[in-house]
Amino acid sequence: MKRDIISVFDMKDDLTDILDLAARLKAGEKYTPVLQGKTLALIFEKSSTRTRTSFEVGIYQLGGHSVHLNQHESQMGRGETIEDTAQVLSRFADCIAYRAFSHEDVCTLAANASIPIINALDDLEHPCQIVADLLTIKEHKQRLQGLKLAYIGDGNNVCNSLIIGCALMGINFAAACPEGYLPDAEIIAQAQQLAEKNGSTLQITTDPVVAATAADIIYTDAWVSMGQEEQAAEKEQLFAPYQINAELVAHAQKDYIFMHCLPAHRGLEVTPEIIDGPHSVVFDEAENRLHAQKAIMLTIIDH
Ligand code: CP
Ligand code: NVA
Numbered sequence: 001m002k003r004d005i006i007s008v009f010d011m012k013d014d015l016t017d018i019l020d021l022a023a024r025l026k027a028g029e030k031y032t033p034v035l036q037g038k039t040l041a042l043i044f045e046k047s048s049t050r051t052r053t054s055f056e057v058g059i060y061q062l063g064g065h066s067v068h069l070n071q072h073e074s075q076m077g078r079g080e081t082i083e084d085t086a087q088v089l090s091r092f093a094d095c096i097a098y099r100a101f102s103h104e105d106v107c108t109l110a111a112n113a114s115i116p117i118i119n120a121l122d123d124l125e126h127p128c129q130i131v132a133d134l135l136t137i138k139e140h141k142q143r144l145q146g147l148k149l150a151y152i153g154d155g156n157n158v159c160n161s162l163i164i165g166c167a168l169m170g171i172n173f174a175a176a177c178p179e180g181y182l183p184d185a186e187i188i189a190q191a192q193q194l195a196e197k198n199g200s201t202l203q204i205t206t207d208p209v210v211a212a213t214a215a216d217i218i219y220t221d222a223w224v225s226m227g228q229e230e231q232a233a234e235k236e237q238l239f240a241p242y243q244i245n246a247e248l249v250a251h252a253q254k255d256y257i258f259m260h261c262l263p264a265h266r267g268l269e270v271t272p273e274i275i276d277g278p279h280s281v282v283f284d285e286a287e288n289r290l291h292a293q294k295a296i297m298l299t300i301i302d303h
Contacts, residue, residue, distance in 0.1 A: 003300045004110040004117040006103075008127045008164035009190070014299070015134070015168050022135050022288070022295035033063025034303055041093040042068045043076070043085075043109075044120070045100050046226045050262065051120050051128065054289040055097050062294055064301075067093065086112035095301045098122075101227050116300040118293075123227065124184060126157045129261050130165040131292035136285040137171075137217060140257050145170040145199070150215035150252070152176045152208045153242050153269050154235075155183035158221045158261050163187055167194035167202060174203040176211035178238050208242050212251040218279075219259040220244050220269045236268065244270040249279070257281045 004010060011018055025032070040059040044052060056066045071077040076085055082105055089096055090113045098117060100106050103124035110117040119127055138144055149166055151159050155177040163183055166173035173195070175183055182204060195202045205211055212218060223239045224232045249256060258270075258280040266272045275282060 002114060002116045004119075005127055005296055005300060006106055006110055006117065006119045007125050008130050008161045008168070010127070011131070012168055012194070015131070015165070018131060018292075018295045018299055019135055019138065021298060022131065022291040023138070025294050025298075026135075026288070026291040031061050031063075035059065035094075035297065035301055036063035038062075038064035038094040038301055038303065039092065040064060040066045040297065040301075041089050041096045042066055042120070043070075043074070043089075043096060043098045043100075044068070045071050046121070048099060048120070050286055050289050051097075051099060054293050055120070058290050058294040058297060061290075062297060064094070082108045083112040085109070087114075090114040095297065118296060118300070121157060123225075124157055124187075125161045126261070127161050128289065128293055128296060129158055130161040131296060132285060132288035133162065133219075133259060133261070134165055134169060135288045135292055136259065136281055137257070139284065139288075140281055141216060146172070147216040148172040148174065148214060148253075149217040149219060150174045150176065150211040151219045151221075152211055152244060152248070153220040153239065154223050154225065155181050155204075156221060156225050159183045160187045162219065163191045163202065164194070167191040167198060167200065170195075170198040170200040172201045172203075174201075174205065174211040174215070176205050176208040176242065178242065179206055181235075181238075208248055209251055212248050215252040215256055217257050217259055218244055218249055218252050221261055222263065222265055223269050239269070243268070244274050246271070246273060249274060255279075259285055262286055 097120040099120040100122045103122040
């Protein structure tokens with residue numbers, strides 16, 4: 001049976017194995033042609049620098065190749081259904097990575113394709129990002145279990161996926177988001193059970209200082225996600241107290257690391273001093289997208 005990665009929950013039984021594989025791939029030979037002859041189709045409805053490039057480079061390094069379709073060039077942009085697109089691409093390709101506006105569309109593609117589907121970001125989750133993030137934390141902190149991660153900002157797709165990833169790995173998680181911009185309630189409820197099972201805590205607050213206190217990792221993302229551009233002016237004011245700056249990180253552990261999935265907006269969600277400072281690991285985090293996605297592809301593409 002094919003295996004899709006739509007949510008971080010889809011890795012609940014083997015996230016540790018995927019992380020170990022990613023670390024081995026990073027440490028080993030760059031080119032391992034185990035997916036020779038395999039094709040990854042990429043459907044991107046939204047912009048991307050890291051996700052698209054790391055998938056294309058990743059499948060190439062594994063011996064396969066990629067085909068990229070965007071909204072404007074493919075028939076999807078002219079109304080061909082996701083159901084038909086899923087069936088057609090299943091006849092050509094071995095896996096599809098899909099970046100979509102709607103989580104429902106990713107689920108529809110997966111339900112109608114006979115090949116594995118990877119969620120390359122939607123409005124609910126960003127699972128590939130979180131594999132790279134956990135790999136980065138492990139590299140810098142030598143462990144995951146028992147650390148405290150503070151996510152401060154918009155309770156968005158990245159935040160939702162981080163909640164699940166932290167619960168699975170026993171990382172104590174605290175999110176500070178303004179009222180009205182909290183993470184997904186259903187994900188919180190499900191992750192809460194996992195966190196309890198794995199001996200960690202999951203805290204949601206509106207107070208950035210509460211979240212940042214004693215944190216080993218301070219994480220933020222853009223206040224305005226792709227597709228929400230009309231909210232920009234309103235959000236800038238509301239989110240100002242959630243900016244990651246010197247004053248806020250003073251509450252974290254002395255050896256905290258700063259993470260951001262990128263792209264970043266200096267002067268908004270983070271000051272230049274922090275993102276370009278000595279605690280920032282954002283470019284290791286970006287690099288790890290490659291190793292993480294190679295591990296994901298090796299795990300779900302038949303070979
Ligand atoms: N972090 C991330 O997914 O970046 P891109 O939007 O550039 O792919
Ligand atoms: N939350 C951001 C992440 C970008 C990688 C967005 O969805 O635009």
